[in-house]
Amino acid sequence: MEPARKQAPSAHRPEEAPPTEAGVDQALRLVARREHTLLSLSELSHELTISLDLFNLADLILFNLMGHFGTARSALWLSSEASANEPVLVRCHGINRQVARALGASCASRIMTYLAQGLAPLPASGLEQVVGSSTARLIQRADISLFAAIAARGEVLGLLALGPRVSGEPFGTVEEQALQASLGMIGVTIQNMTFYNRLLENNRQLRLANQNLKSLDQLKSEFLSNVNHELRTPLTNIIAYVDCLLDQRRGADTSSDFLKVVMEEAVKLQALLENLLSFSALKQKKLALNMTTGNVVPFLAAYHQERLPGVTEGFRELVLTCGADLPDARFDERRMLEIVDALINNAVKFTPVGSRVELRVRTASEDGRTWVAVDVEDDGPGIPAERLPALFDSFHQVDGSSTRTVGGMGIGLAFAKQLAEWMGGQLKAESQIGKGSTFTLLLPTA
């Protein structure tokens, strides 16, 4: 008997319909979309390593997500230590800034707490019960389609909002998975960046403290050396003349002259001891300028790089803008940077988190002269007009206290003005309530 012939396997398969042109197009499109998703994720992982500036990084993150999902609206809020209950609006695109700030104040914290339970992105339409109807209307006005938590190692760091996709397509399962993958990378990067910036700022402060201690130590050595010499001379004289008085061989007629010398030297000693109490005044006399002529930009650029982590870590933006064709200036590098540091410290101290501080160098014409102007401009609450004229004076009182230290560790506005004038420059302030303040250091040109 002839064994049964094996039939070709294909003969048993049900007839498959040949793929249609539309089907092929759809499949190709799906593949292209997946490729776009992979490329977007790959780009994001690279972009997250580009910058240590939080605000710059936020732009890159939002642009990537907007381009990845095809939406024209996005916003990013982050929690800061200074405002734990009101996340700071770091960046928004396509959403009105005032509306985004209002959302940060009214509901971002509650949404973050709600999202912390599952950490999955949530459609904005389902949040009315969490945020209330008035805030839900605000979300609707901002045209936000979904919210997602930015988290790392179990800690919710912030909130992301994305608008609807401009194609009108919904955020499907693939998009949500891709978004969660992006959020994971973003969360870890932001947390690492915060730690790193904090570390850099702590190092900077330690270095400044160390420099200050070294200069104080040197001052102390010089001071003790001077005091030692000054105290020794009158003491030697006192001892010598008292020794003579005790010498029985000398006549009584000279004793009153000797006592007069002893008295004079004792008075000198008393004056020296009083000077000990004016130690801070003595320190000021030690200030000497080391004037140089040149371009201020390299010094300010280096300062900006060094200061950026600390300012960013406090959730404020620090931007350096340099004008073209700047003339050379006459300045003392150390003193100029002390003034700029005092102005930046001032801006950071008196502006809320999320503020922008711009360090700007430009050419200025004032009083019929050309100057190199270094502006420190903030968008904080501003200073009342009536306080402006006395701004430097009032700080002078604070500055005159025994707690002020000279150099490096924050010198106060009054001392900054004094330093500016010692360098032949000027320090000015302008401010508008609700718009911010600008402090300008004018340096003479060469």
Place this chain on the structure above:
Amino acid sequence: MLLRISGRLDAKSAPQLLERCAVVRTAGYNLILNLGGVTFVASSGIGALLAVAEQFREAECRIRFASLSAAVESVIKLLNLDQFLTIDPTEDDSLTALEA
């Protein structure tokens, strides 16, 4: 106002693009963005184009995208962004549309 973009449109160049466009928008001009010279566009680049378009819309200024390179056109079509971005085949077409 006409801006011609060339090279890579990615995370590095996107902030620069926004900065240049902001100057035009703040001055109250309409803008033609010629993307003919763009050799590569990353997601960040697309995000920046969408952000710029939305900023012009909010400021009630007009923006038109002209002469899309193949690199830009393929991504815009893939994400169906052509309904949102106003795209013309050439600069002249954009100019005519803005003058109309």
